[in-house]
Amino acid sequence: xTTSAMPxxxxxxxxxxxxxxxxxxxxxxKTFVIMFGGEAVNHPNFSTLIxxxxxxxxxxxxxxxxxxxRPQINDNLNDAGIESPLHQxxxxxxxxAMPAILQAVGAIRLQIEAQLSMGLANSPMYGSRxxxxxxxxxxxxxxxxxDGMDYQMTGEVRSIDVDAIKNNLQHNxxxxxxxxxxxxxxxxxxxxxxDVALSTxxxxxxxxxxxxxxxxxxxxxxxLLREMIPNEVDRFLRGRDINREINYFLNCASTACREGxxxxxxxxxxxxxxxxxxxxxxxxxxxxxxxDPYEEIRRxxxxxxxGLVELLTPLEEQGILVARSRERxxxxxxxxxxxxxxxxxxxxxxxxxxxxxxxxxxxxxVHPDYRSGNRGADLLAFxxxxxxxxxxxxxxxxxxxxxxxxxxxxxxEVSADALPDERRAKYNNGRNSKVFQKTL
Numbered sequence: 558x559t560t561s562a563m564p565x566x567x568x569x570x571x572x573x574x575x576x577x578x579x580x581x582x583x584x585x586x587k588t589f590v591i592m593f594g595g596e597a598v599n600h601p602n603f604s605t606l607i608x609x610x611x612x613x614x615x616x617x618x619x620x621x622x623x624x625x626x627r628p629q630i631n632d633n634l635n636d637a638g639i640e641s642p643l644h645q646x647x648x649x650x651x652x653x654a655m656p657a658i659l660q661a662v663g664a665i666r667l668q669i670e671a672q673l674s675m676g677l678a679n680s681p682m683y684g685s686r687x688x689x690x691x692x693x694x695x696x697x698x699x700x701x702x703x704d705g706m707d708y709q710m711t712g713e714v715r716s717i718d719v720d721a722i723k724n725n726l727q728h729n730x731x732x733x734x735x736x737x738x739x740x741x742x743x744x745x746x747x748x749x750x751x752d753v754a755l756s757t758x759x760x761x762x763x764x765x766x767x768x769x770x771x772x773x774x775x776x777x778x779x780x781l782l783r784e785m786i787p788n789e790v791d792r793f794l795r796g797r798d799i800n801r802e803i804n805y806f807l808n809c810a811s812t813a814c815r816e817g818x819x820x821x822x823x824x825x826x827x828x829x830x831x832x833x834x835x836x837x838x839x840x841x842x843x844x845x846x847x848x849d850p851y852e853e854i855r856r857x858x859x860x861x862x863x864g865l866v867e868l869l870t871p872l873e874e875q876g877i878l879v880a881r882s883r884e885r886x887x888x889x890x891x892x893x894x895x896x897x898x899x900x901x902x903x904x905x906x907x908x909x910x911x912x913x914x915x916x917x918x919x920x921x922x923v924h925p926d927y928r929s930g931n932r933g934a935d936l937l938a939f940x941x942x943x944x945x946x947x948x949x950x951x952x953x954x955x956x957x958x959x960x961x962x963x964x965x966x967x968x969x970e971v972s973a974d975a976l977p978d979e980r981r982a983k984y985n986n987g988r989n990s991k992v993f994q995k996t997l
Contacts, residue, residue: 696715759812921933
């Protein structure tokens with residue numbers, strides 16, 4: 558008698574799926590505006606991107622796709638022998654260039670619609686036909702004459718037909734916008750796709766604006782900048798020689814954040830799975846520009862107890878921290894502060910009042926995967942501010958393994974006799990903890 562072997566389940570896949578589930582729930586029903594240029598359409602990975610768009614749609618995410626067509630337009634203009642120069646990175650569009658431009662933009666739109674309509678054969682999305690809608694949703698006006706240059710049929714966004722787009726999204730359609738806009742007089746203008754994406758995201762009050770570019774994200778030398786806020790974007794752009802694409806993405810991201818789109822993502826169209834990794838993992842794949850810092854330091858509340866237990870238990874088992882029961886954490890939760898990222902507690906620290914002039918810093922912990930930054934020091938600074946606001950000028954800490962770190966933060970070793978009387982009476986000599994003090 559033989560028995561068939563049980564199929565093996567990939568534990569990494571199970572772990573990833575369980576950890577992505579909260580994001581699936583969070584993103585359902587949200588509106589994302591995704592912009593990509595003609596370079597992305599020409600890339601071998603584009604068919605996979607279409608698959609990922611379809612997957613997001615199947616998860617209940619409302620998508621507005623905004624595409625550019627610069628390389629396709631250049632090819633058409635070259636074939637037609639038409640000059641359409643760039644001035645300050647913006648195309649000057651002669652009237653006789655418009656047929657070639659319209660042909661390039663229209664061809665890309667038809668390509669996207671065709672790929673979405675066929676249900677993606679040989680993929681898990683086979684049979685899941687998606688209704689893709691495009692139309693005159695963008696009203697434009699002439700870019701005009703600037704710095705002495707007449708941009709002719711180049712335009713800029715005047716308004717977005719929000720009601721029409723929302724109506725299509727509500728009926729489960731995917732909306733496709735190209736780099737074209739229509740005037741009230743019936744003229745067609747050539748627009749920047751980035752401008753269309755930004756204006757659409759702001760007008761819709763989109764939950765996310767996503768730029769798909771050639772680079773992984775925003776890099777400072779060899780280091781990928783995973784999170785930025787608008788002020789950091791402004792400093793990054795100042796005095797740097799940055800390529801056109803990144804410059805547009807960052808300026809649009811900063812503007813979007815300041816006008817109500819709380820999160821803008823800059824990721825790669827060339828990296829397989831980058832879009833899904835960005836949306837369904839905690840650390841993402843590219844750069845996030847958010848209205849507020851992605852990680853928040855705040856006072857803890859009772860809902861954080863489970864996260865605190867998960868963070869502290871491994872350190873308690875190693876003897877680095879004193880064991881604390883769940884009941885004790887619940888009783889003392891008002892003394893704790895935490896670093897939170899997308900619902901996960903990355904770090905914590907407690908500030909226990911000792912007397913009117915002093916407090917004890919305890920339970921400083923940061924998740925092992927996030928110790929490369931300054932999160933511990935940021936937590937300590939947060940506690941110091943709390944102590945000052947309550948009129949306390951001395952901080953004490955008792956530690957067995959992290960003495961050097963506290964010295965780096967301005968603490969000085971003292972004897973246990975320096976502790977206030979009540980705390981000194983509870984001093985646990987069995988651990989032989991060293992005592993450090995900092996005057997605020």
